[in-house]
């Protein structure tokens with residue numbers, strides 16, 4: 348993912364996995380339960396994210412990672428527990444209001460408006476103070492999108508779509524962005540670029556909660572991580588610790604990849 | 609010459625079908641159910657236009673009255689009925705819309721009686737272009753339809769609320785995480801869908817008669833055009849309506865006037881069997 352000007356303010360010496368232990372709390376998920384119908388998919392999830400952090404949420408297929416992301420955004424029909432964002436509980440607020448408070452979201456699937464043009468995908472976002480300027484900034488950050496501004500989003504390649512999905516979510520200048528499997532649809536060559544972009548987001552004042560199948564690569568750019576299993580947090584800790592953890596490696600991160608760590 | 613004449617007649621008929629199909633396809637794309645009250649909304653448009661026409665003698669004001677009255681009633685139907693059922697199944701909403709349809713028809717019947725009424729448009733000499741007769745009335749109707757269509761497409765493609773409507777049609781959850789408030793979009797949708805159905809109803813009334821049942825009978829060709837055009841595709845609905853209007857007129861010499869409605873049915877079946885996406889349908893239009 349080439350995003351040169353998003354990269355500008357990056358301090359080269361920023362310790363990518365440095366501890367943020369002193370930073371204030373941005374997101375606090377407390378004992379969240381809920382689901383789509385009668386059945387609970389989330390069975391009491393608790394996690395937190397400090398300002399400036401990148402936090403990985405990993406776990407097998409069906410563990411409830413996407414459901415957790417939807418719960419934070421208010422897209423899950425039934426939720427109990429508390430979801431604190433900058434100290435205020437989001438539970439009970441509409442999705443639009445949560446977005447208005449500074450939470451951005453890139454869903455796992457259908458993450459662009461396929462029938463709208465690239466520029467319309469950005470223009471449609473509500474609550475942006477200086478829309479023209481923000482679009483110009485994002486086009487500068489994602490030059491590929493600027494080139495294809497009139498193209499229907501449905502006609503974009505996987506990588507271009509992903510950039511557009513990021514750009515759309517960044518329109519509102521969110522302070523937290525929740526990414527659901529941002530590298531799933533990418534060719535292997537683009538995956539590293541995507542992680543580079545994610546690693547740069549905190550320098551733009553955007554903290555990141557990222558759901559990933561490629562847990563090892565993702566933990567490598569994260570400070571901390573959680574592993575979900577059956578709608579609960581099974582293991583949590585510092586990214587480095589999780590990468591070194593035998594049990595985590597065996598059960599969730601895939602042994603064959605271990606040599607990469 | 610004969611066929612050219614049928615073509616002209618068919619285009620006017622096609623605009624009626626196209627406006628109704630546009631209303632149906634907008635509701636289907638954004639609110640996600642087939643609105644069976646569209647036909648009776650047209651009837652309401654017919655009566656409203658007739659009242660305004662009788663009072664002022666102006667066809668244009670008739671169109672304005674049809675648009676406004678039907679837009680308002682359509683919005684009320686949304687607020688009173690469809691909004692309450694927003695999370696129910698498509699079937700519940702369809703059944704509710706049939707209820708709304710009967711309600712509108714009953715109120716119109718009680719208010720205006722069941723006798724057929726006609727627009728007493730002054731007779732005027734038709735223009736003859738290369739043997740094809742075009743009446744000034746048809747031109748006026750076509751102009752009213754063109755203005756209504758231009759307004760709808762302008763709104764859909766060149767305004768923020770139109771963009772939001774298309775975004776909700778495309779992906780409702782993504783629209784919400786983009787800060788779009790579905791409630792506002794729904795208000796715009798129902799005003800617009802009602803308004804275009806009303807203008808279609810006025811044209812229908814002028815070309816035929818106004819009676820409490822007249823709009824209901826347009827439902828089949830209108831749904832056919834909406835499906836033929838690719839459900840959820842506004843431009844497709846209008847084009848398919850024009851096509852269907854012309855096809856119906858062109859078939860009259862062969863099948864006779866009474867059977868031309870059956871043609872719509874045959875076309876609808878054929879489209880459903882052969883190309884369910886319609887002529888201009890997009891996959892994402894009917895998610």
Ligand SMILES: Nc1ncnc2c1ncn2[C@@H]1O[C@H](COP(=O)(O)OP(=O)(O)O)[C@@H](O)[C@H]1O
Pocket residue numbers: 383384388406407408409410411412413414415
């Ligand atoms: N829209 C939905 N309706 C009902 N059940 C769902 C829906 N989406 C996901 N689920 C169920 O919720 C569970 C968790 O799914 P999900 O959160 O998507 O898992 P993950 O993202 O970790 O792979 C699964 O059992 C899945 O079948």
Ligand SMILES: [Mg+2]
Pocket residue numbers: 412413414455527528
């Ligand atoms: Mg998922």
